[in-house]
Amino acid sequence: MDPQTLTELLDVTVLDRLDRIEDLPADELARSAALRKESYSAEVTAALLTQARLRKDAETKLGPFAAEMLFTRDGLAQATRLPVAAHHARRLLGEGGDGSAAMTIADLGCGIGADAFAFAGMGAEVTAVDADEVTAAIASYNLRHLSNARVEHARAEDIDVSGFDALWFDPARRQIGRGTKQGSTARITDPEEFSPALSWVIDQALAAKAAGVKLGPALDHGLVPDEAEAQWVSHGGEVVEVCLYFGAARQRPGRSALIMGERTLLVHEDNLPDEDEPGIGELGEYLLEPDGAIVRAGLVTALCPPLQARRVHPKIAYLTTDVAPTGPAAAGVTTYQISEVLPAKIPSLRKELVARGIGSVVIKKRGADIVPDQVRRQLKLPKGEQATLVFTRVGERHVVLLTQPVDSANEETNP
Template identity: 40%
Template sequence: MGLVNDLADLASFDSLLSAEGQALLDDVRDITPDQELAVATRLRRDHPADLVSAAVAQARLRQRATAKFGEADARRMYFTANGVEQATRTSVATHRAQEFEALGVRSVADLCCGIGGDAIALARAGISVLAVDRDPLTCAVARANAAALGLSGLIEVREADVTEVDTEPYDAVFVDPARRGGRGRIFDPEAYSPPLSWAIGTALKVPRAALKIAPGIPHEAIPDAADAEWISDEGDVKEAVLWFGTEPGRMRATLLPGPRPLTGRGLPDPEVRPVGRYLYEPDGAVIRAHLVADVAEEVEGGLIDETIAYVTSDTLRATPYGTAYEITDQLHFNVKKLKALLREREVGILTVKKRGSAVDPEELRRKALPKRHGKASVTVFLTRVAGAPTMLLGHPVP
């Protein structure tokens, strides 16, 4: 992780760890955005302005972090703005820690540790962790988080350049390279900090390793020695992980909560079929892992188009790897026809999904939904069927 904070930030954070800072954090714990100005003005009468600002900012970050870390942990932990954005969600970090534990790993060098989200999950699995980052503030926050959660005995935080750390004493290495720069997300793995090639080289030097990467990584960029896993949480794809020291060449998707794992079997691409009674929308992790064929086989289905990851079937099969919809109508793309059909059926709730279409879902909803809304609901899929722009209408199967 790059140097994203300065010494003033570090001094401000250190002040929060003082008795006065802790008392202020308690005072501002539950303030809402509309209360911030009034509360800060009141507190500045008795406390340094910089300390009050730091406490209010930290309270705001803790509230944001609740979605990733849960309220119980987020209320005790410390964050930076970058740390909240880049930290691993607790459910995902816990899953990865359990994978390491199942592999018999007892010690991990966590390189590019950030604010310590993964280190915390590893320590809670009973694994000792060396957490490394080169940013002084980030290290201070990670160290404070380990202490706040009672994990200092298992987590050693070290401020250093990860490329200079000796990983030989550890059972495994975990690397979470920075994938954001001054202009936003970085898509070239060699532009990560540190580069993916360095991370792979480091992984090959230890018995076990896991490298966190962007889920959109091209499959051709995955080394033959890697075991690639795509992870989604509540249907939202979160990350991909390259495992080393496990099963080279394996492709798998893990759906959380669960976990619900799906391992590829090297099946050929499904055949294209006419749209049947049911449409299956595979989970995003399944799609990223190129395991749509495994889902199609499970539901005795095929594809609606050779380039579209929607599976169709006349068979209804419960599957944890996708959502099933019963299709009622198949129309060529035509907004006027859709609007007339929605009016006829008194539709008031319109869910728009798309795959292989350039149409903006919000614009379609605005144009197609009748002004006099009814109570019925429908889902419309904007897609291609055998190459033709198509609208499929249906409902989720209970």
């Protein structure tokens, strides 16, 4: 969005029209015609339609607050989900943080303000900064009800951060217009091309009383400073970030994985067993797929003792066990009951699936050199039951496991 469109959008009557846009027909063409009839310019009409769409899209990340916020497409894509932002706030403010001590936090690259919203909502005095003029203005709008939050249009590197109790960084890791589609974004892989650059961010974080740095979950473990706690987070089954915590915000040095959503679990490096589990490569009754945050954190084997499980192969992140997972650690895996081991060659595999009345397959793979969509096309199955096929290695063998997902909720109630 350009600054001129934003200025027009911020007009009280236009904002009021945006808040009442659901009164108009849902069909975009009809909606657009109705707005034009009400004398809105083509530009303002387009901006209203875009904001209405973005507010809907934002509901999954920001819940009911989305209906009162403004966005850019890029700002929404990069915004932290609100429950995860609340977790960041708890870490920076301290577990018991109710904000009564009014900690001061600088959010240095605040985007549309999702993290700042959580910090201020939990009582901190927030200075939110963004280098992009339109994004900073939008953050200002989104934080308007929080008198303890203020927004500056500035570069993080130009801010004197020495007086703050805590610093928060969520460097931009996408380059607008670098993707394949027009206006799409491409991920930046070189941490020195993040904005601000990762080395600058880490220097500030190391010098701060407390700091948090949100990064992409694919972060090379070698880039995690010894002084930091690195926590990989998944929310609703999706790995969303790794966050580095420094100073007072660091609870336990080392790596951890936090699973958030309907099921919750915290797995820490300290939970890793001292020795390899017995029976690696011996297939059991169940296949366990560890949550992506646990895999990214390199903590898969921490699940072996509590789930009485073993790896299918020393280098593959699938576990196998003879007992259906129960207890807290069950939240760390998706469970599949293994019915059979099938041949990996497509013609024989197809024959076996057809003989069992299977017509639709979900394909999973680890340690197997296949392209799931290609395999599905090659199988050309007639209509039939659904099953999950897992292409992997068990010990030295390449195998295809015919499985059915186990509803973990049922498992919990029927031990």
